[in-house]
Each structure stands twice: as structure tokens, then as C-alpha cells.
Amino acid sequence: MDFNENFILGCSAIGAGLAVIAGIGPGVGQGIAAGHAAAAVGRNPGAQPKVMQTMLLGQAVAETTGLYGLLVAILLMFVKPLLP
Amino acid sequence: MGHGILLSGGAEVDFNIHGVFQYSFFGHPVWITTSHICILIVMLLLVAFAIAANRCMAKATEVPGSFQNVVEMIVDKLDGMVSGSMGQAAPRYFNYIGTIFIFILVSNISGLLGLRPPTADYGVTLPMAILTFSLIHYNKWKYQKPKTIWADLCSPLPPWLPIWMPINVISAVAVPISLSLRLFANVLSGTAMMALLYGLLGWFATAWPAALHVYFDLFSGAIQTYVFCMLTMTYISNEIGDGTRR
Numbered sequence: 560m561d562f563n564e565n566f567i568l569g570c571s572a573i574g575a576g577l578a579v580i581a582g583i584g585p586g587v588g589q590g591i592a593a594g595h596a597a598a599a600v601g602r603n604p605g606a607q608p609k610v611m612q613t614m615l616l617g618q619a620v621a622e623t624t625g626l627y628g629l630l631v632a633i634l635l636m637f638v639k640p641l642l643p
Numbered sequence: 644m645g646h647g648i649l650l651s652g653g654a655e656v657d658f659n660i661h662g663v664f665q666y667s668f669f670g671h672p673v674w675i676t677t678s679h680i681c682i683l684i685v686m687l688l689l690v691a692f693a694i695a696a697n698r699c700m701a702k703a704t705e706v707p708g709s710f711q712n713v714v715e716m717i718v719d720k721l722d723g724m725v726s727g728s729m730g731q732a733a734p735r736y737f738n739y740i741g742t743i744f745i746f747i748l749v750s751n752i753s754g755l756l757g758l759r760p761p762t763a764d765y766g767v768t769l770p771m772a773i774l775t776f777s778l779i780h781y782n783k784w785k786y787q788k789p790k791t792i793w794a795d796l797c798s799p800l801p802p803w804l805p806i807w808m809p810i811n812v813i814s815a816v817a818v819p820i821s822l823s824l825r826l827f828a829n830v831l832s833g834t835a836m837m838a839l840l841y842g843l844l845g846w847f848a849t850a851w852p853a854a855l856h857v858y859f860d861l862f863s864g865a866i867q868t869y870v871f872c873m874l875t876m877t878y879i880s881n882e883i884g885d886g887t888r889r
Binding site: 615616619621622623626627629630633637 | 659822824825828829831832835866867869870873874
């Protein structure tokens with residue numbers, strides 16, 4: 560079966576849109592991390608720099624899965640690997 | 644367009660890497676791309692700064708002047724970061740971590756200078772992650788007994804039953820890939836976002852995108868630099884352990 564080029568491009572665009580839904584997970588995770596960090600700073604304001612540092616590190620690691628989704632979307636949109 | 648992201652001009656929305664000059668390397672066509680040029684500019688900046696810092700520190704005074712103060716602050720902060728997370732192995736790794744920290748930081752924020760950030764090229768971040776990977780395994784074989792390495796490799800199950808080993812091997816190989824992809828995708832997403840903004844809004848995108856540059860280039864770039872160096876140090880110091888050689 561061979562498809563029209565425009566059909567493939569359209570499907571790639573839909574796939575790119577679906578791929579960035581992966582952003583939901585890291586968003587929720589980073590929010591939870593930030594909330595707990597805020598609670599920790601509220602309980603012990605003296606540890607603020609250390610808590611901040613740990614929170615940013617954890618959030619940046621949690622962000623990775625979302626970035627994989629973004630990468631797939633960018634590949635689909637701009638590199639167009641599915642075109643013959 | 645072309646006023647948003649220099650060295651990426653051409654079509655409307657374009658943040659891809661472009662070949663500038665082609666030459667033949669033992670019969671293979673090899674390209675000098677815009678990434679090479681941007682790395683060269685970043686390197687020249689760093690070398691110029693290093694020479695200036697060296698000149699300044701050669702005639703250092705007891706009460707530091709303004710530039711000497713800045714240089715001392717940079718070294719002091721980097722030293723604090725490395726010794727804070729590597730313990731007694733810090734003096735040996737200070738040079739390496741400091742170098743990659745400054746290089747990645749200046750690369751990430753070079754979007755502000757109108758360059759395409761070199762770290763938005765997977766060919767730049769992967770070698771750095773492979774260096775980290777080599778350092779991890781060098782230190783693993785230097786500081787741990789082969790028996791413990793084997794036991795770690797089969798870790799949730801006893802060492803005589805290595806059916807879990809392939810999973811652990813895969814997770815060891817995934818370290819450099821996720822390390823490099825994290826940096827690459829973060830910087831690339833910032834670059835792509837700014838290119839879309841400048842490309843699609845045209846003249847409307849004047850002055851106010853500076854606020855977005857602060858987030859995408861400065862904040863995100865600094866955080867990712869910190870994360871890359873922090874993870875490198877954490878992985879290496881995990882392998883070093885308490886520092887007793889086998």
C-alpha cells in the first residue's frame with residue numbers, strides 16, 4: 560500500500576500532537592516535587608538552599624520523559640522520517 | 644527572518660543545523676556545520692576570558708579589584724559545588740567538572756548572542772555523556788572488586804543466578820543516552836520555541852521576547868548545566884564509594 564505524501568504529513572502532525580501529551584506526566588510530577596519542597600521550606604526555612612537544590616535536580620531528572628515526547632514530536636514535524 | 648537566530652537563516656521557521664563547508668575525509672564527504680562555527684565562537688570567548696583572567700591573576704592584589712573578584716568568585720563557587728558532592732575525590736575532578744560546567748553554560752546561553760546553541764546538536768552532548776560514562780566505569784574498575792561488580796550486576800537476585808543481568812546492563816547503557824538527551828532536548832526545545840516565535844510572528848516579535856529568552860536561555864540553560872554536572876559527579880562518586888582501592 561502506498562499513501563499520498565500529504566496524508567503522511569498530516570498523520571505525522573497528529574502523531575506529533577499526541578506525542579507531546581507526554582508532558583502531562585512530568586508536569587504533575589514537578590508540581591508534586593515543588594509542593595513538597597514548599598512544605599519542607601515552611602517547616603525548616605534554614606534548609607532553603609539545600610531543599611531548592613534537591614528540588615531543581617529532581618525536577619530536571621523528572622522532566623526527561625516529557626522531553627522524550629517533545630523530541631519525538633520535533634522529529635515527526637521537522638525531520639519527517641516517515642516520508643519515503 | 645534571520646534576526647532571531649543568526650546562522651540559521653533561510654526559510655521561515657528554521658532552527659536546523661546547516662552545512663557550511665564540505666571537505667573529503669579519506670573519501671567520505673564531511674561537513675563543517677553551523678554547530679562547529681558556534682562552538683568555535685564559544686571557545687574563542689572562553690579562551691579570551693581565560694587569558695584575561697590569567698593576566699589579572701598574575702598581578703593579583705591582596706584586596707581584589709573588580710575583575711579579580713569575579714574570577715575568584717567563579718572558582719570559589721565551582722569549587723564549593725564540586726567538593727560539596729564529591730567529598731575527598733573532589734580535587735582530582737575539579738578541573739574536569741569545572742571545564743564542562745563553564746563550556747555547557749556558555750554554550751547554553753550563547754542563544755543570547757544570536758548563535759544557535761552548540762548543545763542543541765546531539766553530536767555535542769553525546770561525546771560529553773560518553774566521557775561521563777567512561778569515567779564511571781574507569782572508577783568502578785579502579786575502586787571495586789570484580790566480585791562486587793558482578794554482584795551489583797545481578798543485583799536483586801543472588802550472584803549465581805544472573806537472569807536479571809541484561810536489565811542492569813541496559814540500565815547502565817541508558818545512563819549516557821538519557822544524560823545527553825536531557826541536555827540536548829532541553830536546549831533544542833528552547834531554540835525551537837524561539838525560532839517558532841520569531842518565524843511566525845515576524846515584526847510583532849520585537850523587544851518582548853527578551854523575557855522568554857531569560858527563561859529559555861538563561862534559566863533553563865543554567866539549570867541543565869547544573870544538572871549535567873551534578874549527575875556526572877553523583878555517578879562518579881557513587882562508584883568511588885569510600886575511596887579505598889581494591
